Amino acid sequence: MMNTGVTRMGYPCVGSWVTYGLGSQCDNLPSFVVMSDPLNRGLPKGNALNWGAGFLPTVYQGTWLRPQGEPIDNLKRPAALTDERQRAQLDLLARLNQRQAENSPVESELAARIESFELAYRMQTAAPEAFEVKSEPEHIQKLYGLDQKHCAHFAAQCLMARRMVERGVRFVQIYSGGMDNQLSWDCHGDLVGNHGGFARETDQPVAALLADLEQRGLLEDTLVIWGGEFGRLPLSQKGDKPGRDHNPHAFTVWLAGGGARGGTHYGETDEIGFKAAVDKVHVRDFHATILAALGLEHRNLTFRFQGLDQRLTGVEEARVVHEVLA
Numbered sequence: 037m038m039n040t041g042v043t044r045m046g047y048p049c050v051g052s053w054v055t056y057g058l059g060s061q062c063d064n065l066p067s068f069v070v071m072s073d074p075l076n077r078g079l080p081k082g083n084a085l086n087w088g089a090g091f092l093p094t095v096y097q098g099t100w101l102r103p104q105g106e107p108i109d110n111l112k113r114p115a116a117l118t119d120e121r122q123r124a125q126l127d128l129l130a131r132l133n134q135r136q137a138e139n140s141p142v143e144s145e146l147a148a149r150i151e152s153f154e155l156a157y158r159m160q161t162a163a164p165e166a167f168e169v170k171s172e173p174e175h176i177q178k179l180y181g182l183d184q185k186h187c188a189h190f191a192a193q194c195l196m197a198r199r200m201v202e203r204g205v206r207f208v209q210i211y212s213g214g215m216d217n218q219l220s221w222d223c224h225g226d227l228v229g230n231h232g233g234f235a236r237e238t239d240q241p242v243a244a245l246l247a248d249l250e251q252r253g254l255l256e257d258t259l260v261i262w263g264g265e266f267g268r269l270p271l272s273q274k275g276d277k278p279g280r281d282h283n284p285h286a287f288t289v290w291l292a293g294g295g296a297r298g299g300t301h302y303g304e305t306d307e308i309g310f311k312a313a314v315d316k317v318h319v320r321d322f323h324a325t326i327l328a329a330l331g332l333e334h335r336n337l338t339f340r341f342q343g344l345d346q347r348l349t350g351v352e353e354a355r356v357v358h359e360v361l362a
């Protein structure tokens with residue numbers, strides 16, 4: 037639900053809605069990029085459906101960067117293939133695909149495939165340079181923690197995120213942790229060790245990302261969102277090293293940068309941290325607020341599907357939490 041606004045899989049995610057609403061700023065890189073855990077801990081639960089486009093045109097789905105090795109296949113043109121030959125091949129392919137598309141005008145998958153071939157061609161020039169975080173000055177690499185073993189992997193992703201934003205990528209999403217409970221923040225055992233480890237991995241890189249965006253004049257136009265899909269109960273689970281079970285009734289996210297009011301907190305739990313009690317914010321309110329910060333009116337961001345004008349915030353009433361916006 038945090039990714040798509042719906043508790044069922046297969047619906048468009050926030051990144052897809054944002055790129056659908058705002059379009060792309062960059063011709064040579066994807067408008068929506070996703071990075072997952074590079075330490076062999078797996079994809080987040082739900083896998084690629086977390087960044088899928090659902091019923092939106094496929095061109096708006098996230099582009100997943102492989103966490104190890106080359107981020108994207110075939111970024112480097114084979115030595116035997118000249119630019120002229122490749123361009124001729126793509127032109128022929130485009131003509132054949134376009135002919136088929138004219139016979140199936142509502143087939144968005146084919147239209148997305150045509151665009152993906154052209155984007156892949158343009159990325160061969162732009163993407164390798166954009167992904168090269170080691171080209172950054174030494175002081176920037178140290179700021180993020182690339183020289184620190186415990187956080188170097190997440191540091192590289194945060195630095196790459198800044199480079200993506202700098203080059204016009206519209207939406208960047210980074211997942212901390214993997215699939216298994218103890219290999220992510222979902223700590224049913226050893227809460228201190230689990231959260232302590234993941235906090236140590238992410239603390240310096242995220243702080244550096246905010247500082248770096250600010251010093252480059254990018255933070256005021258870039259909304260940074262940190263959060264998960266639930267909190268932890270104020271009750272321990274049994275074990276030698278107790279953990280905590282899921283708590284969907286109350287948890288915290290924070291916003292920084294574009295559109296967010298700094299130094300503000302909103303909402304309170306009950307006295308034991310079990311349920312939201314004051315100024316409750318539903319997930320759809322959270323999404324409406326994100327869209328408002330990006331200049332989008334959530335009621336107007338619609339897509340006709342199955343006879344209904346679908347929205348990220350659904351058909352129920354959602355409100356923008358203006359108190360957290362500048």
